[in-house]
Amino acid sequence: MAKYRASWRESILAPLNVVWRPHLLGILLFEAMLFGFGIGINTTNVVFLGTPPPAGYGFSQSAISGAYGTPIVATLIGELLGRYFNDWIMNISIRRNKGVFVAENRLWMCYVAIPLYICGFILLGASFEKHLSVGALVMGWGISSVAIMINTVAVYAYCNDCFPTKQGEISAWLNFARIVGGFGVAFFQVPWATRSGALEVFGVEAAIVVGLFLLVVPALQLKGALLRERFSL
Template sequence: MEKPEVEHMSSDDVERTDKHHVVEALPDAVKTEAGVVLSVDQGGSSSLHLAKDGHVTQEWHKGVGKINETNSINVLMMALGGLLWVPMTSFIGRAPTLFWSNLLGLVFSIATAVSPNFTTFYAMRALTGFFITSSQTISIAFIRDMFFFHERARKIGLWALLYIASPFWGPLVGNFVLGGTNKWEDVFWVCVGVCGLDMVLILTFLDETWYNRDIPFDQQPSRGQGFMSRMSRITGIWELKCRDYYYKTVFESFKRFFLTLTKPALFIILVAYLLFFAWAIGINITTAILFSTPREFGGYGYSYNGVGFLYFSPIVGIFLGEVFGHFFNDYLARRYVRKHDGVFEPEARLPMIYVSSVTMIGGLVLLGQGLYHHLSPAAIIMGWGMHSFGIMTTSVAVSAYVIDSYPTAAAEVSGWSNFARAIGGFSVGYFQQPWGAKVGYGVSFGTQAGIVAFGVLLVILVHRFGHSLRIKAGPIQ
């Protein structure tokens, strides 16, 4: 099937659009329920016009490229936030870090929903990302504190199911909200509700999980059992009373965090993880735009609700990945221990990535060809689901590997894992769509598949030499 004749916007066109002060009316023939119409030449000028219900852009007179920058800055701040929250767990404790960062995240979520102008909206999106990221950044540290070694892989799998599905649940719910109310503010009020629910769960169930095993049992600080005692640990009052001998200093915490990245095995596997995960964000951007573009201009002409249903594809893939990995990760560990006389090495976690790479690479190729040749949505759904399956199983393998390699620095290694995920997604958000429009989605997604294959070579390197690299580099002090 030949690629349809579709004219795509260049980045220069988007910038010119951002300077327009009036949103032009659409011809009746192209008014749809979709989000945007890409690159229509009329009267010799190429510009981005909005569909009938493109509320945010109509309200602030900004091009879609400019509006999408708020998503990229949100992802960037999620990456940078972890550089603060992880060290904080070492000098004020896990629970206070989670409580105060989520409380401030809730405040900035409310501010986002009531933003009166684009500048305020942009700033609030950035601050929300910075504070709300603590949950995903330090959560593995809680898992490490609470569960035994043989339980961690499955618990990390359940965590990964929720975390990796979250970037898709947001657009899914958001599109349904827009389809029902046609108000962008309502989407962010849903975000406020989710953040509020987080706070309810924190106040109801959270407690400080860090236990300093260097201190003898009879010298451990007393932990009361009542509600007020638990609240003192959540808010940091208890931690402040005993921080001089129970927690690290601020300098030691930040030093330990940044020294973690000097471990070669950890650094190499996280670079590979960045190369794997970044394209999940790219798929999010490309498919959402093309499926909401009217058929007259090369898209699929989906309504808000239609795009919302489309997001079930990656969620189902992630769920199937959890079911598969739930058992296969334990099988790999048991098999390794049985073949090595009861000795376990963290590198036993890595073969899962070889299996995952098949679905990640295959999914990217299928997605690219489906978008390039404008194939049936079934091809997009299958490719997206395959890639999400691979991302899910890869994330569990990487998280389990870094924790098994450096079990005394669970917060630090999970923080850098989050940084690798988020910083890759931040960068892709700026070039994914113009790249695909310029060279064709078959080429752009094929190149992404090649980059994933290169990441597998890095995994092979760690699989083969990881043990010796860890021994030479020594433990994290």
């Protein structure tokens, strides 16, 4: 049965054969920054939460642990919203296209996620810099986490629809992009926030994500079908 299976060469080169496609590379960069800054929040917030006032909130270790229930709950909410709203948008788009499925319609959920992402990051940065209440901190953290999950669900669905026979490679590259884009943020985020203020840091990060969104998502919705046709596997 070996002749019916993929060769070693094909298996090893499959990830590289997928990642250079223009409609995948752009959305990977966008997702890497969006999800990566979210990971940066989770690794940086513990510093601000544990630092004594006026620089931080002066939480105990138990209080810091409890505060991390915020992204857990927000992730569950974002996963549910992302899934069902995504399916709802796709059903509407299929009816409007007279039964034709267009993968780029998955990206409409990104337009919902980005305003939430901006609000969450700005509110979180203002909470740390202006010493707002714990409620404001939780809301900013929660809103940004919901936005990240809504966008991630849409990106995963879009990439899998573009490469339905390469779902393993798609999952690997998306996870690689999120990890590379995220865990390096903690190395510069705390010194930058200490020097310039958390509001500037989170505001700049939100601006970077918005810039990538404007460069990538509308272009894919306009030219994605042509790119998929030209660079299909």
